[in-house]
Amino acid sequence: MNQTPSTNLRGRGAIVGVGRTAMGNLQGSTALGLGLEALRLAIEDAGISKDEIDGILTHPGTTSREGANHYLRFSEAAGIDPRYAASKSMGGSTAGALVQEAIMAIDAGLATTVACVFGDAARTGGQKFNSPSGDPGLSWGIWGMFGPQANSAMGARRHMAQYGTTSEQLGAVSVTFREHAQNNPDAVMYGKTITLEDHQKSRMVVEPFHLLDCCLISDGGVAIIVTSAERAKDLKHPPVLVAGMGQGYTARKNEREDWWYLPHQKNVLESAFAMAGVGPEDIDVAQFYDNFTFSVLLWLEHGGFCQPGESGPFVAEGNLKMGSRLPSNTHGGSLSDAYMQGWTHIVEGVRQVRGEAGDRQVPGAETCLTTGRGMALNTANALVLTR
Amino acid sequence: MSAYEKLLPDTLDGSKPFWDACRRHELTIQECLECGHRRWPIGPACTHCLSTDFSWVGVAGTGEVWSWITYHQAFNSAWAADVPYNVALIRMDEGHTMISNIVGVTPDEIRIGQRVEVLFEDVTDEASVPKFRPVKP
Numbered sequence: 001m002n003q004t005p006s007t008n009l010r011g012r013g014a015i016v017g018v019g020r021t022a023m024g025n026l027q028g029s030t031a032l033g034l035g036l037e038a039l040r041l042a043i044e045d046a047g048i049s050k051d052e053i054d055g056i057l058t059h060p061g062t063t064s065r066e067g068a069n070h071y072l073r074f075s076e077a078a079g080i081d082p083r084y085a086a087s088k089s090m091g092g093s094t095a096g097a098l099v100q101e102a103i104m105a106i107d108a109g110l111a112t113t114v115a116c117v118f119g120d121a122a123r124t125g126g127q128k129f130n131s132p133s134g135d136p137g138l139s140w141g142i143w144g145m146f147g148p149q150a151n152s153a154m155g156a157r158r159h160m161a162q163y164g165t166t167s168e169q170l171g172a173v174s175v176t177f178r179e180h181a182q183n184n185p186d187a188v189m190y191g192k193t194i195t196l197e198d199h200q201k202s203r204m205v206v207e208p209f210h211l212l213d214c215c216l217i218s219d220g221g222v223a224i225i226v227t228s229a230e231r232a233k234d235l236k237h238p239p240v241l242v243a244g245m246g247q248g249y250t251a252r253k254n255e256r257e258d259w260w261y262l263p264h265q266k267n268v269l270e271s272a273f274a275m276a277g278v279g280p281e282d283i284d285v286a287q288f289y290d291n292f293t294f295s296v297l298l299w300l301e302h303g304g305f306c307q308p309g310e311s312g313p314f315v316a317e318g319n320l321k322m323g324s325r326l327p328s329n330t331h332g333g334s335l336s337d338a339y340m341q342g343w344t345h346i347v348e349g350v351r352q353v354r355g356e357a358g359d360r361q362v363p364g365a366e367t368c369l370t371t372g373r374g375m376a377l378n379t380a381n382a383l384v385l386t387r
Numbered sequence: 388m389s390a391y392e393k394l395l396p397d398t399l400d401g402s403k404p405f406w407d408a409c410r411r412h413e414l415t416i417q418e419c420l421e422c423g424h425r426r427w428p429i430g431p432a433c434t435h436c437l438s439t440d441f442s443w444v445g446v447a448g449t450g451e452v453w454s455w456i457t458y459h460q461a462f463n464s465a466w467a468a469d470v471p472y473n474v475a476l477i478r479m480d481e482g483h484t485m486i487s488n489i490v491g492v493t494p495d496e497i498r499i500g501q502r503v504e505v506l507f508e509d510v511t512d513e514a515s516v517p518k519f520r521p522v523k524p
Contacts, residue, residue: 130462132463135428137397140474161500203460207457254427
């Protein structure tokens with residue numbers, strides 16, 4: 001079922017405010033409190049008043065207690081009666097999905113200014129990320145499959161067998177993003193460098209993943225304010241336009257032999273590129289969802305940044321480093337900045353396109369790709385951000 | 388024998404016939420009576436044609452290792468004594484994939500593409516769990 005990707009929404013929505021709280025081990029924090037703090041920071045960044053927000057889209061944190069009704073409690077706590085509201089739980093692809101929904105709602109006239117919000121006290125809240133894989137009706141915990149590492153490790157092992165990808169190549173991703181975190185004073189791993197040897201010597205968690213193949217567990221909050229490109233012209237910062245966006249899902253994880261390779265991600269990136277009218281060669285900087293090192297390899301292959309099977313050598317050659325062909329996860333990513341389920345990737349993308357990323361600014365960056373992916377690896381989306 | 392502390396199958400959502408068959412050491416799957424498609428996991432309707440008419444049919448119980456991982460850390464305390472243990476993704480000859488464990492091997496003896504066959508572990512008086520072992524050449 002091939003459909004011509006839409007270009008109708010190209011550049012019609014803009015991100016005009018971003019806020020991120022302190023992140024890491026924040027004693028006494030709550031998911032709700034962190035989300036509200038992020039909202040305040042994003043409103044300040046946008047230079048608007050709270051009263052202008054008429055849409056609330058939220059991502060319940062793993063320690064949020066409201067479940068599917070989170071948007072109502074959050075709006076109440078923020079003192080906002082929205083015209084448009086919802087919560088989505090798509091794991092690491094929720095952030096991008098909410099920004100996309102905000103743009104659609106605004107374009108349809110259902111809201112004018114939408115705040116997309118996430119907060120989680122995963123670190124101090126004792127979130128162990130140890131729930132069983134599979135589905136409630138057939139839990140893979142029966143066979144000892146617990147925690148999010150498992151699905152990605154399964155894919156990494158097959159990629160290794162099929163293409164000769166190595167643990168050292170995965171380590172190159174970890175070391176590169178840790179280097180990038182040294183330019184980000186807000187990163188949890190700021191001031192803590194690692195070498196490839198450290199990666200190789202770190203303990204095995206779920207083989208083939210070492211500890212340093214895995215993202216952090218963090219407390220923190222992020223908010224992103226979206227409005228129309230038209231309205232954005234009058235606001236404080238030069239608007240960051242969402243030129244392209246795409247979503248995709250491989251729901252049929254048990255009936256598709258290529259589930260491990262996440263075929264939906266290719267569709268996601270093709271859709272986002274087509275809407276924006278760009279190709280991989282036009283991307284100046286990228287923020288790839290990196291819950292585990294291997295995740296980055298698949299994005300590179302699906303986005304056409306390298307050929308299928310060649311992502312291991314591509315990262316080991318240093319192509320993701322600052323000053324190279326495709327500077328990626330310039331904030332340090334989920335591996336070394338903080339694990340905010342992909343939300344910080346959009347914030348970093350906005351800052352790079354605005355040209356306000358300081359020591360880690362990619363010179364002249366005009367086009368940034370951000371990606372998100374979640375659940376049993378089978379949800380994904382992407383945004384192409386431009387000036 | 389100490390009590391079995393690992394997660395047991397639940398038999399909600401129409402899965403009781405599957406687990407009853409496991410108890411008899413038979414691996415089964417739902418086959419659509421309208422289009423013949425065999426679906427996995429267990430569900431109320433055909434994933435091709437949405438027909439709700441189906442029968443449970445036996446499958447060969449053979450397949451190949453599509454991928455596998457080794458747990459060096461127990462994320463669930465009931466598995467602590469098993470570390471390091473494997474979890475495998477198995478591509479069944481009928482075309483679907485199952486999650487299970489490969490038994491009777493050390494992790495370095497598992498290979499992608501290896502032929503495996505089902506066996507059943509009677510873990511309690513009520514429950515039997517399908518696992519896999521390498522097919523002898």
